[in-house]
Amino acid sequence: MSATYTGITLVVLVAARIIYQHYFHPLAHIPGPFWASVTNLHRFYYDYIRNGTYYRQFERYQAKYGPVIRISPSEILLTDPTHYDKLYSMTTDFYKDPTFYRLTGTDDALFAIVRNEDHSRYRALLNPFFSRRSVLEQGTMVRAKVEKLLRRIERDSEKGVTTEIWAGFRAISVDVITEYAFGTERCWNFLEKQDFGIWYNHLARTVVPMMYVFQVAPWLQKPMQAMPIWLAKVLNPIVAGMLEMVEVTRVDVERVMRDIEDGVKPERETIFHTVLDAEKVKAQGMQVPTVQHMVDEAFGFLGAASETAGNAMTICAFHVLYNPEIHKRLRAELVQAFPDASKVSFMALEKLPYLTAVVKEGLRLSYGVLHPLPRVTPTTVEFNGKVLPKGSVVSMTSWLMHRNPEAFPDPEKYDPERWLDPAMAFYLERFLVPFSKGRRICIGQPLAMCEVYMAIGMLFRRFDDLKAIDVGPEDLVYEDYFGAFHPKKARKFKVMRVGQE
Numbered sequence: 001m002s003a004t005y006t007g008i009t010l011v012v013l014v015a016a017r018i019i020y021q022h023y024f025h026p027l028a029h030i031p032g033p034f035w036a037s038v039t040n041l042h043r044f045y046y047d048y049i050r051n052g053t054y055y056r057q058f059e060r061y062q063a064k065y066g067p068v069i070r071i072s073p074s075e076i077l078l079t080d081p082t083h084y085d086k087l088y089s090m091t092t093d094f095y096k097d098p099t100f101y102r103l104t105g106t107d108d109a110l111f112a113i114v115r116n117e118d119h120s121r122y123r124a125l126l127n128p129f130f131s132r133r134s135v136l137e138q139g140t141m142v143r144a145k146v147e148k149l150l151r152r153i154e155r156d157s158e159k160g161v162t163t164e165i166w167a168g169f170r171a172i173s174v175d176v177i178t179e180y181a182f183g184t185e186r187c188w189n190f191l192e193k194q195d196f197g198i199w200y201n202h203l204a205r206t207v208v209p210m211m212y213v214f215q216v217a218p219w220l221q222k223p224m225q226a227m228p229i230w231l232a233k234v235l236n237p238i239v240a241g242m243l244e245m246v247e248v249t250r251v252d253v254e255r256v257m258r259d260i261e262d263g264v265k266p267e268r269e270t271i272f273h274t275v276l277d278a279e280k281v282k283a284q285g286m287q288v289p290t291v292q293h294m295v296d297e298a299f300g301f302l303g304a305a306s307e308t309a310g311n312a313m314t315i316c317a318f319h320v321l322y323n324p325e326i327h328k329r330l331r332a333e334l335v336q337a338f339p340d341a342s343k344v345s346f347m348a349l350e351k352l353p354y355l356t357a358v359v360k361e362g363l364r365l366s367y368g369v370l371h372p373l374p375r376v377t378p379t380t381v382e383f384n385g386k387v388l389p390k391g392s393v394v395s396m397t398s399w400l401m402h403r404n405p406e407a408f409p410d411p412e413k414y415d416p417e418r419w420l421d422p423a424m425a426f427y428l429e430r431f432l433v434p435f436s437k438g439r440r441i442c443i444g445q446p447l448a449m450c451e452v453y454m455a456i457g458m459l460f461r462r463f464d465d466l467k468a469i470d471v472g473p474e475d476l477v478y479e480d481y482f483g484a485f486h487p488k489k490a491r492k493f494k495v496m497r498v499g500q501e
């Protein structure tokens, strides 16, 4: 009898919840799919069960529901590009949605700080470390990493084997960020590994989807992250993988902190030396960070830097090789600009109009972070005639910005031509948001741009006989786990010099 009552009570409670969410919730007036309005399980279905494909529903939703869409019980997706500068500007009062960013498990990291005031203080400390000027000083380091990949392609092609260039590009981004941020002696040197250290990519794509599990079952997050590694290994290899990743990083951070305590002067200051400089930190009115904070930070930087830059290089290089006319034109520009291939430099590459168009179009189709970036509204706001109460969560996505048909007709087409007319390029820039914009714009943008220009410029200046082997555009679609990953079963982007076939 009591089981029956419990059952009935549960059904009534669930029904009441559904009715409330759909008809009486403060966002009930915003159109969107029925199930999205009543439960997070709707997005979980696409995000987790259907392998990170929620973003692929957005164009359909936009056509059906208009520019303001309720994509989960508490989140509104905006599709009108004119709103981008309201959410993501330097002066905006919109702030990162804590419910979402805490799912990353790196609460103290720059990436996840919620309050704009706290973020501005901390970011001011880090900005000089990642400034364009600092990046230019590290141009030789980036060149050396790219050079390693080019030599590897040469060696592989001489042996008649293909090079997994998609993994090589990721190795560039991991080696660059670990050396840039943690110091020369702590570079992970993935470019020297036969498999380009691809375990990191595998681990990341196994671990990050856990965010979506935590989104529907937040009570799981703390116990899972606090679990000892031995127990995690027994219970769940995915969680064990995540914890191992944190431990690897902790060992690195502790080593640097010991060096600082022992007064060991590094060849070059690391991000930890910057953030642990007690005087500077206190001048910003902040506390000197703890080991855990530094681990979060390192973890955040690695995560933010690796797949994003790897994807950008992959998409650019693939499309150049896939389009012989583009390849020919790019190569001609590079040969003319650098008669001596060893003289390629970032500053000179940036000035080349066709390469710049190739890079911009690559950034457009690599999307950066295509997951909607959620922000909380600081006051009551109105978008396209829909009023949202203070404290609502709104988001926009590069997926829709970069495919806006008014700006980019035939948006799937890789077409550097779009960017060649300066006036047109100026107009298109406002839709191009791979790094987001405003106060939370990617701090690594100058470093990432240096990597992409150097990798693409050096690759196509060096080789005129490179070919993509057994891969097509259908293999380079994305699964969105807040980082974008190519499907596990897709063919991988490999190259070989055809002169050597």
Ligand code: HEM
Residues within 6 Å of the ligand: 110, 111, 112, 123, 130, 177, 300, 301, 304, 305, 306, 308, 309, 310, 312, 367, 368, 369, 373, 433, 434, 435, 436, 439, 440, 441, 442, 443, 444, 445, 447, 448, 449
């Ligand atoms: C092509 C490569 C890259 C792309 C497309 C990219 C994209 C982005 C985007 C869209 C954001 C905003 C995320 C949000 O609002 O939630 C972001 C933030 C961030 N990125 Fe990148 N990123 C790239 C490379 C890098 C690199 C190389 C680093 C390392 C230095 C980095 C570190 C960060 C950090 C720390 C943040 C948080 C900034 C803040 O909140 O102040 N990213 N990135």
